[in-house]
Every structure is written in C-alpha cells, then in structure tokens.
Amino acid sequence: MARHHRHENHRGYHHEKKDHGSSTHETSSTGTDKRGDKVAASSDKYGVWKGTPTSYIGQTLQQDRSPHITLKFDDGTGKTVEANINVASTSTDTELVYWLNRTWSHPVTKTLTPLSSGFHQATTTDGTGLSLDFLRTTPALVDFSAGQVVQDSDSSDTANNILDQLEPIIKDAIAAKATVYVFGRDYGTGIDDVHMNQGNTGDYENAVGVDGALIFHYPTGDQHFEAVFLAFASQEVPTDDKTGAPAANAKALDTIAKGGSTTSSS
Numbered sequence: 001m002a003r004h005h006r007h008e009n010h011r012g013y014h015h016e017k018k019d020h021g022s023s024t025h026e027t028s029s030t031g032t033d034k035r036g037d038k039v040a041a042s043s044d045k046y047g048v049w050k051g052t053p054t055s056y057i058g059q060t061l062q063q064d065r066s067p068h069i070t071l072k073f074d075d076g077t078g079k080t081v082e083a084n085i086n087v088a089s090t091s092t093d094t095e096l097v098y099w100l101n102r103t104w105s106h107p108v109t110k111t112l113t114p115l116s117s118g119f120h121q122a123t124t125t126d127g128t129g130l131s132l133d134f135l136r137t138t139p140a141l142v143d144f145s146a147g148q149v150v151q152d153s154d155s156s157d158t159a160n161n162i163l164d165q166l167e168p169i170i171k172d173a174i175a176a177k178a179t180v181y182v183f184g185r186d187y188g189t190g191i192d193d194v195h196m197n198q199g200n201t202g203d204y205e206n207a208v209g210v211d212g213a214l215i216f217h218y219p220t221g222d223q224h225f226e227a228v229f230l231a232f233a234s235q236e237v238p239t240d241d242k243t244g245a246p247a248a249n250a251k252a253l254d255t256i257a258k259g260g261s262t263t264s265s266s
Contacts (some may be wrong), residue, residue: 076117
C-alpha cells in the first residue's frame with residue numbers, strides 16, 4: 001500500500017516530535033491483496049507483536065481504495081513498527097463487523113503479560129497459546145450475534161463510522177503509554193491481517209488459528225485490558241476445522257450480527 005502524505009484530511013494523533021521518515025510499508029518487497037493486506041513476504045509468520053503505541057494515522061476511502069489505521073508503536077528494540085488495521089476493504093466490500101470491550105477479561109491475558117517486547121511467533125494453530133481463533137479459542141473471544149456492523153470510514157454517521165469508534169481507544173492507549181499486543185501476520189517490517197482470517201469467499205485465503213486482534217493493557221491503576229476484534233461483514237461462519245473455509249451451513253456475519261456490546265469471557 002502506497003504511503004499517504006499527511007494533510008488536513010488525515011485523522012491522526014502524532015505523539016512523537018517528528019515523522020520518522022518513510023512508511024515501513026515502502027521497505028517491504030511484498031504486494032497487497034484486494035483488501036490492502038500484505039501478501040507473499042518471505043518473513044510471513046503469524047503471532048503477536050508487543051510494544052508501546054506512540055502515534056497513528058487514519059485513512060478514509062477517499063484517500064485509499066483499501067484504507068487502514070496505521071498504528072505506530074515502539075517494540076522495545078529501538079525501532080518503530082507499524083500495525084495496519086483495516087477500516088474498510090474494496091468499494092464492493094467496505095462493511096466491517098467489530099467487537100469492542102473496554103474492560104476485557106480472558107485467560108489469554110495470562111499468556112501475554114510475561115512476554116518480552118517484540119514479535120513472538122505462535123507455535124500452535126488450534127486457538128490455544130498465542131494462536132487466536134474467533135470460533136475455536138475457549139472461552140470464546142467474540143459473540144457473533146453481538147457484533148456491530150459499521151459502514152466504511154467515510155460514513156458521516158458517528159455511531160456507524162469505524163474511525164470514530166476506534167480513535168478514542170487508540171488515543172487513550174497512547175496517552176496512558178499502555179502496552180499493545182497486536183495479533184496478525186508479521187511481514188518483516190510490520191504486522192498486518194489484524195482481523196478474522198477465515199470464512200472468506202472468492203479469492204481471499206483462509207486458515208484456522210491465525211485470527212488477528214488488537215489488545216491494550218494498562219499496567220498502572222486498575223491494570224485493565226481492552227480488546228478490539230474485527231472482521232469483514234462478508235465473511236461467513238461456521239468454518240471448516242482444517243481449512244477455515246466457510247462450512248456448508250455458513251452464514252455471512254452481517255446476517256448474524258445484531259449489534260450491541262461484546263460480552264467478555266473470564
């Protein structure tokens with residue numbers, strides 16, 4: 001995905017004193033799929049990247065055919081890493097479903113907090129350990145019927161605009177210097193596929209145990225966790241246990257989601 005120069009239409013929170021040069025996307029030799037996610041990188045591996053968020057840039061469909069929130073974070077190794085979070089896809093697949101919990105409780109947090117800063121590759125693909133799966137991790141990560149369907153990032157309806165929903169969470173995490181855990185696919189200089197990666201139809205790939213997520217931990221005060229889970233409204237569940245492709249009885253998420261808040265598991 002090409003870099004977009006900052007201008008007054010960009011929405012962002014720039015906590016650092018200066019721009020650190022070119023986007024890490026430009027240093028990667030990978031291409032992108034129709035949703036703007038990186039593909040075919042030699043370093044592709046799934047896992048979680050731990051760091052401290054420092055700034056972000058939010059795009060709209062007017063600025064990119066597959067807009068992202070680019071979250072920059074310090075991973076403790078002396079470099080700034082970018083997490084690329086979809087806020088819409090192509091013009092024919094713009095709707096997202098999201099689950100947001102600002103007081104999230106789940107056993108996976110006990111696996112996350114001891115991790116050192118940096119990227120950690122998952123060693124399982126069954127929804128345990130550092131492998132997340134929206135259908136197979138237990139207790140469940142999401143309640144599909146409680147998902148909120150949101151329009152693309154150009155929507156003027158604040159309650160139905162993904163940028164307006166995510167920006168307060170990201171801004172608060174940056175201001176508090178919270179710890180971020182980004183689940184997705186490492187392509188060498190950043191992390192992508194921070195969304196559900198199964199139940200796709202058409203040309204998109206499927207797999208089990210490699211779903212993305214954005215989790216924040218506030219290490220001071222009440223030490224609470226916040227979690228964001230994203231999927232495309234056209235993705236279908238349930239999925240095949242081996243391939244992650246939609247099962248014969250699968251239904252699209254936008255026909256299942258009824259809106260409301262996600263109920264956390266503890």
